Amino acid sequence: MIGTLAPHGVAPDGMAHGIDRRGLLRVAGAGVLSAGLAGCGLPVARTPIKGGRLRVATATSSTADTLDPAKQGIATDYCRGAMFYDGLTVIDEHSRPQMALAEAIETRDAREWTIKLRPGVRFHDGTALTARDVVYSLRRHLDPAVGSKARVFAQQMTEVRAIGTDQVRITLSGPNADLPIILAIPHFLIVRADTTDFRLANGTGPFRCREFDPGIRSVGVRNDDYWGTHAHLGEVEIFSIADDSARVNALMSGDIDLINEINPRIINQLKRAGFGVLESPSGGYTDLVIRVDQGHGRHPDFVTAMKLLMNRETMRDAIFRGYAKIANDQPIPPSSPYFNPTVPKRPFDPERAGFLFRKAGLAGATIPIVTSTAANKSDDIAVVMQDAARHAGIKFDIRRVPADGYWTSSWMKVPVGFGNVNARPTPDIIFTQFFSSTAPWNESGWKDARFDRLLLLARGDTDESRRRQIYGEMQQMVHDHSGIGIPLFVSSLDAYGPKVRGLRPMPGAGLMGYRFASHVWLDGA
Amino acid sequence: MTASLWVTRLIAGRIASAVFTLFLVSLAVFAVSLLMGGDAAEAILGQSATPEALAGLRASMHLDQPAPQRYLGWLIGLLHGDPGTSLVTGRPIGGMIAPRLANSLLLAGLTALVSVPVALTLGILAAVKRGGTFDRVVGIATIGIVSVPEFLIATVAVLIFAVTLHWLPALSSLRDVDSIYELLRVFALPVMSLACVTVAQMIRMTRAAVCDALTSSYVEAARLKGVPPRRLVLGHALPNAIGPIANAVALSLSALLGGVIVIEVIFNYPGVARLMVDAVATRDMPLVQTVAMIFSASYLVLVTTADIVAILANPRLRHQ
Numbered sequence: 133m134i135g136t137l138a139p140h141g142v143a144p145d146g147m148a149h150g151i152d153r154r155g156l157l158r159v160a161g162a163g164v165l166s167a168g169l170a171g172c173g174l175p176v177a178r179t180p181i182k183g184g185r186l187r188v189a190t191a192t193s194s195t196a197d198t199l200d201p202a203k204q205g206i207a208t209d210y211c212r213g214a215m216f217y218d219g220l221t222v223i224d225e226h227s228r229p230q231m232a233l234a235e236a237i238e239t240r241d242a243r244e245w246t247i248k249l250r251p252g253v254r255f256h257d258g259t260a261l262t263a264r265d266v267v268y269s270l271r272r273h274l275d276p277a278v279g280s281k282a283r284v285f286a287q288q289m290t291e292v293r294a295i296g297t298d299q300v301r302i303t304l305s306g307p308n309a310d311l312p313i314i315l316a317i318p319h320f321l322i323v324r325a326d327t328t329d330f331r332l333a334n335g336t337g338p339f340r341c342r343e344f345d346p347g348i349r350s351v352g353v354r355n356d357d358y359w360g361t362h363a364h365l366g367e368v369e370i371f372s373i374a375d376d377s378a379r380v381n382a383l384m385s386g387d388i389d390l391i392n393e394i395n396p397r398i399i400n401q402l403k404r405a406g407f408g409v410l411e412s413p414s415g416g417y418t419d420l421v422i423r424v425d426q427g428h429g430r431h432p433d434f435v436t437a438m439k440l441l442m443n444r445e446t447m448r449d450a451i452f453r454g455y456a457k458i459a460n461d462q463p464i465p466p467s468s469p470y471f472n473p474t475v476p477k478r479p480f481d482p483e484r485a486g487f488l489f490r491k492a493g494l495a496g497a498t499i500p501i502v503t504s505t506a507a508n509k510s511d512d513i514a515v516v517m518q519d520a521a522r523h524a525g526i527k528f529d530i531r532r533v534p535a536d537g538y539w540t541s542s543w544m545k546v547p548v549g550f551g552n553v554n555a556r557p558t559p560d561i562i563f564t565q566f567f568s569s570t571a572p573w574n575e576s577g578w579k580d581a582r583f584d585r586l587l588l589l590a591r592g593d594t595d596e597s598r599r600r601q602i603y604g605e606m607q608q609m610v611h612d613h614s615g616i617g618i619p620l621f622v623s624s625l626d627a628y629g630p631k632v633r634g635l636r637p638m639p640g641a642g643l644m645g646y647r648f649a650s651h652v653w654l655d656g657a
Numbered sequence: 658m659t660a661s662l663w664v665t666r667l668i669a670g671r672i673a674s675a676v677f678t679l680f681l682v683s684l685a686v687f688a689v690s691l692l693m694g695g696d697a698a699e700a701i702l703g704q705s706a707t708p709e710a711l712a713g714l715r716a717s718m719h720l721d722q723p724a725p726q727r728y729l730g731w732l733i734g735l736l737h738g739d740p741g742t743s744l745v746t747g748r749p750i751g752g753m754i755a756p757r758l759a760n761s762l763l764l765a766g767l768t769a770l771v772s773v774p775v776a777l778t779l780g781i782l783a784a785v786k787r788g789g790t791f792d793r794v795v796g797i798a799t800i801g802i803v804s805v806p807e808f809l810i811a812t813v814a815v816l817i818f819a820v821t822l823h824w825l826p827a828l829s830s831l832r833d834v835d836s837i838y839e840l841l842r843v844f845a846l847p848v849m850s851l852a853c854v855t856v857a858q859m860i861r862m863t864r865a866a867v868c869d870a871l872t873s874s875y876v877e878a879a880r881l882k883g884v885p886p887r888r889l890v891l892g893h894a895l896p897n898a899i900g901p902i903a904n905a906v907a908l909s910l911s912a913l914l915g916g917v918i919v920i921e922v923i924f925n926y927p928g929v930a931r932l933m934v935d936a937v938a939t940r941d942m943p944l945v946q947t948v949a950m951i952f953s954a955s956y957l958v959l960v961t962t963a964d965i966v967a968i969l970a971n972p973r974l975r976h977q
Contacts, residue, residue, distance in 0.1 A: 189925070194934075194935040194938060194939060195743065195745055195746055195753070195932065195935040195936065195939060195941065195944070196700070196701065196745050196746075196935070196938075196939045203701065205701075275713070276709055276710045276711075276712065276713020276714060276717075277713045277714060277716065277717035279698070279701050279702060279710070279713075279714045279717075280710075281702065283707070283710055331748070345927075346746050347927070347931065347932065347935050348927040349927075371925060372925075373828070373922070373923075373925050374922050375808075375922050375923055377812055378812065378815070378827075378922065378923040378924075378925075381812070381815045381816060381819065381820050381827050382815075382819075382827040382828050382925070384820045384827075385815070385819035385820045385823065385826065385827040386823065387819070387826050387827045387828045388828070
């Protein structure tokens with residue numbers, strides 16, 4: 133399909149129609165020249181072209197696919213959601229919230245929030261966005277029958293009510309300065325009031341939902357009445373190919389343009405064949421979990437020694453082929469504005485580990501470690517550590533258990549094992565869910581009253597520099613005392629065909645934080 | 658009692674037992690589904706399953722009803738021609754299955770169209786020339802192909818014909834099919850991959866059945882009477898081998914409907930096998946049961962047809 137040939141953003145108005153390809157290049161060249169003078173120069177080849185059909189294959193899709201934002205659970209769902217709907221806010225490349233359907237968000241005490249809605253926004257069916265839609269979209273998460281995955285976050289909203297047609301008042305159970313980021317969570321995308329049928333999407337997003345067949349495919353077409361920056365692509369088709377090699381083959385044969393979840397091992401091959409690879413550093417990690425309330429983990433020297441056994445460079449290069457960033461046993465990635473660079477890097481030091489093991493009375497001991505494919509690459513990480521353990525004078529007994537049932541029967545129950553955590557948008561969320569004393573997934577059983585106090589303090593504070601300071605101290609505490617060893621932050625890897633332009637890494641997730649459809653264009657479309 | 662009445666009663670008996678088998682299968686599938694553990698509400702909520710959220714979602718899906726009641730509801734619905742709605746998508750199950758069943762039948766039909774003539778020809782020729790070079794080549798080739806898993810054949814075929822040569826598409830999307838030529842292009846690779854395995858099986862069983870007939874005493878007698886070789890095979894040996902051949906064909910084809918999950922995944926072909934896998938993974942029990950019924954029904958239809966063909970083709974019956 134060939135859409136209107138219009139170099140986006142640089143062509144003078146009225147020249148978009150009826151020009152041939154040569155004319156287009158001329159116009160594009162002239163446009164770039166002037167744009168270059170204006171200080172935002174793009175090379176000629178990078179001038180976005182409107183139109184074209186992008187075919188995307190993701191790794192997972194099933195009959196559980198959904199257009200209901202509350203139920204979204206996999207990358208394919210999030211990509212669809214980002215095409216058809218908008219949130220009140222959206223997270224930018226610096227992990228900061230930007231206004232989307234909200235025009236302004238105000239608060240005095242981080243507890244009572246007033247959201248002013250953007251005027252002139254319309255749903256795909258033509259009705260105007262009002263406060264009632266927003267109230268419905270946020271409140272429905274509280275109804276257990278909806279099956280929302282964001283219920284935990286919605287539960288702190290004790291009151292959500294409309295003020296007139298263009299303002300919404302949200303009252304929280306306690307102050308939380310992160311609300312603008314929480315509102316950008318994909319589950320809080322805005323649907324039209326009283327929607328219960330999600331067979332097609334009626335959102336405000338940059339694409340209209342033309343077709344949705346769960347487990348088969350979805351098709352979106354550009355919404356030319358979009359309130360924000362219009363998408364370049366004319367049409368996006370998403371489906372899934374679960375088999376890794378079949379997905380890569382379909383890309384290489386030219387049947388599709390973009391795929392996600394690439395095995396790092398085939399990246400060089402793809403690049404040699406002229407395909408692009410998008411590496412998105414993320415905050416997701418596989419972590420060593422040492423219960424500090426049972427077994428050897430009760431001895432702090434044992435915990436520290438285990439962390440010292442991690443040869444992070446070897447793990448990065450051998451297991452992830454370099455597509456990971458060194459982590460420092462605390463969960464805030466360097467891309468976060470709250471990252472604390474002053475926490476001393478924990479070195480790989482089997483000798484000191486050996487000293488600490490002896491000090492803990494464990495010289496020559498055999499340590500059972502449980503791994504599973506459920507915790508991504510935990511087998512390989514344990515094997516790399518096993519080698520170092522030999523130099524430190526102890527033995528590892530690696531017990532591989534099946535992925536089925538791992539999270540219910542082994543995770544957080546065995547003295548030494550592994551977990552797997554996806555990136556979370558804020559330090560508050562990850563600390564609350566995984567590190568506070570009452571956290572449901574406090575993996576290592578580490579409890580610290582001061583940590584809990586700091587968490588509440590930072591949550592309610594709207595002063596950014598103070599929050600950075602508090603979160604910085606909390607990172608140091610986790611690094612020093614918790615039973616969690618985080619060797620690496622693992623990057624998401626996507627691959628794309630030679631015609632695809634405009635992709636760039638976003639924090640949080642691959643495929644531009646699932647929002648590729650709004651940014652990508654096809655060369656020669 | 659005339660022969661035709663006897664045959665009719667025999668066939669009616671086969672059909673009745675097939676229907677009863679279907680009922681037993683539905684019971685077995687339901688019983689096994691209870692052993693699987695977990696339900697659709699847990700599958701949907703995943704990590705965010707709290708007891709309160711689970712209870713709410715279960716009530717909205719009627720999963721709080723006792724199991725026998727859910728089974729009876731489904732069975733009664735099915736007898737009225739309505740298999741109910743999917744727990745996960747909320748859509749009518751009939752509407753979810755119909756297009757995918759059509760896709761699966763198209764793929765199976767095309768594969769049968771390619772593989773049955775090839776298999777019968779090669780199988781009969783190998784039997785006639787048994788012990789010769791041709792027979793040995795066919796034997797080794799079929800053993801070789803049958804030992805290679807489908808996913809390997811399919812992946813290698815994609816690498817050669819789609820990735821390297823760019824002759825054929827790597828995916829089988831029916832979306833862009835508007836001519837017979839496109840249809841052939843789209844189906845070439847999956848049909849080839851599937852045909853490899855089914856043809857090999859059918860050749861071996863056809864050869865065995867024809868060999869059996871060719872070594873029987875009445876063929877020996879016909880040969881001594883001076884019947885020419887062509888008539889000997891087609892007129893004397895083959896009619897007796899039709900029963901076993903029909904069985905072999907039915908067994909090979911029955912695997913084409915539900916047993917092609919690998920091919921459906923590799924070529925992104927939306928058939929019923931993937932629907933079944935999705936349904937099990939999300940514990941969508943009404944969907945699992947209905948698809949299981951379709952698999953069993955198609956298997957029984959094929960096997961019963963083969964039985965009936967064997968009965969009708971039996972020369973002893975004809976001459977009674």
